[in-house]
Amino acid sequence: MIQSFNNNSHLGALKALLSPHLFSNEVKSEISRFPSQAIVGLGQGGGRIAAELSRFGFPTFLLNSSKSDMEEHKNLIPENRRIVTSSKDYPELEGTDKNAQLGYDIAVENKSKYAEVATDDAIQSAEFVWVTVSLGGGTGNGALKVALTYLSKVRTNRALPGGKIPLGVICSIPSSDEKGSSFRKNALAGISLLQQFINENKIGTVLVIDNEKMNDYYAKEPLKTYNGTEIDAKSYGNMVVASTLAEVSSLPLLEGRSVFDKTEFLTTISTPGWLSISKNNLLNDDDNLEAIIKNLYANNEVMAQYEIKNSVAGAIAILYPDVKNISPRIADDVYKYASDFLSTKVNLSISKNSSVEELTLYGLAVLPSPPIRLANLREELNNWVQIEKEQEEAKKQASASLGLDEFNDFFSSSSEKSSRRKVDLSELDEDFNNVETKENKIAPSDLDDIDF
Template structure:
């Protein structure tokens, strides 16, 4: 069981994003029922996502081929859960430089580490397990197949009555600002791999962070710490995800006339597909139908989807204990959400002493991947053309310089030398000149011969 959030000293700047209801007595008094979750971060990007979830008190493992990446979190995650994957074949390397193939080879070489993590009691006993990864990277993305293969096998021990596996993935997609084809190739390969695991019912839902959306964050007032330090956009995205996971996990703890119980939440999270979670605070004049559309189609950092591909959904209504809510609002929320998603939707209606506004949470699992995937494919083709042009330009430049290729080569024939007899030269050094060559001027250092035999070209 994790600590009540009001007693957690590790939240840091994350506290500013978390809903006030998490610090209420209603949640605090029911923390023994809070959904137990274990986090596994793969690579640098996955480690940073996982570290924000670790602040909530969840048991967290980091697995990385770069020790320096993990040392950033040494005060948050214990050493025995920060696991370094070394390569005998590439012993001098730390990291993979966005090479997912290399990341996969290193993961296979270190498969015993992934096996050990999968068999850890923190993983086996958790009600749900999240694997965090940046799909644009090399280490984490490359390790995904190895990690999920072992974890899926172990999580069969916790299989739900519906046959779903309580194992999910939180991943990020590269933004347009991340240059080059390798980011896109890695991400598309990762999405394809996750789709295969879903189709084989080896994992549940995948929550996708769309890094392209971060630019919108910078256009507005960025989040600052209490000391005034600006939180960078990627950290902000990870914090939004962590606060969102905490908030939806608390919904089964809240009292109300209609409750989303833990089994229903687990079933939604464990549904093989693409998960979207969003939150909306309702203003007085908001039209509920429009609110529901925005709830399921707009999100600050998470990927967007076609709502008609939904296969599972849930909507939670939280309203202040100090205000009465018209029962019709809850009925309308349920009706509009069901019609929009065109699938079974679970409903929760709860009251809370800490919140000030009517607040809605929407969860949906979709069959089709994010709309960003098509964009990534188009960007990949553009970058392949750019990189092809760069290679051709480089080749043309080298061809222009080819006439100098022989400069740094040994010659097969040595030019013949003529022996000169200095006695035959008619040279005068002046009237008083000596017949001998003058000595070195005073103070000049004589250059010693250097042994060049060891220089190899």
């Protein structure tokens, strides 16, 4: 069971992003029913996402070929859950330098460690397990197939009605300001792998953090801690996903006119597909409710932007202050408009809370296709492949333009062989008994230089 948000001393700067309703008496009194979740963080980027989620008290495991990457989380995650995946083939390596294929080889070499994590009691007993990873990297992205293969097999034993596996992925994709083709190749390969697991019903939802979208948020309103320290953009993105997940996970704890219970929540996030979470708190009784619902799902997605069509599952929650009664029209129509827009069955929550000051909407949609930024990544990859090709050509031309071809063989091996070598001990086998001795006599002239 996690600690109540009021008594949690590990929240740090994350506390500034959390909705006030998490600190309400309504949530505090029901915290024992909070959906239990466990986290498996892969690589450096995935480890940082996992570390933010660990602040809520979720059991968290990190796997990384670089020990130093994990040391920054030693105050949050115990040493026995920070697991180094070293390589016998490459003992000198710590990390993979964005080489996801190398990351895969190292993960296969360490497959027993991934199997041990998958069968840990904390993983097997959790109501839901999240795997966190940066798809632009090499270590975590390379390990994704190995980790998901074992975890999917283990989590099948906790399958929900309909065979849905309570196992999901939280992954980040690179922004346009991250240079080079390798980020994009890795990310596209990772998305392809995740789509394969989705199609085979081996995992539930995949929640994508689009770093491009996070940069846009951050540019508009940078986050500072209570002592004035500014949070960097990527850390901000990790905090946004952690706070958002905590908020929607708390919805089953809330009483109200209509309840989004824990089974409905777990079933929604265990549905194979791409998970979009939206949030909006700009709503008045006289607003066009149909437009508000459409705007919620289409324009207020928190982590990434999707084309909202052919949804396979959905949910909508309305949270309003306990000092204000919600209009019956809103209560009656919100389900209809949400299910019409998503064209699927929608779970509904309508509840009041003593700590919120304005009406807040949450929307969840499980979609068959990844975020629309996928097309941008493909275009950026093509551009970077061309740029790197031109850079290689420029390097060759620069070499040719020097006009120094006559020195190409200057540092090749000389035809003159050196006689320098180490002497073997056997070469020093001297017969000292046959050495002629000379009389050691002193001549008078030898004494001439003595100065008295």
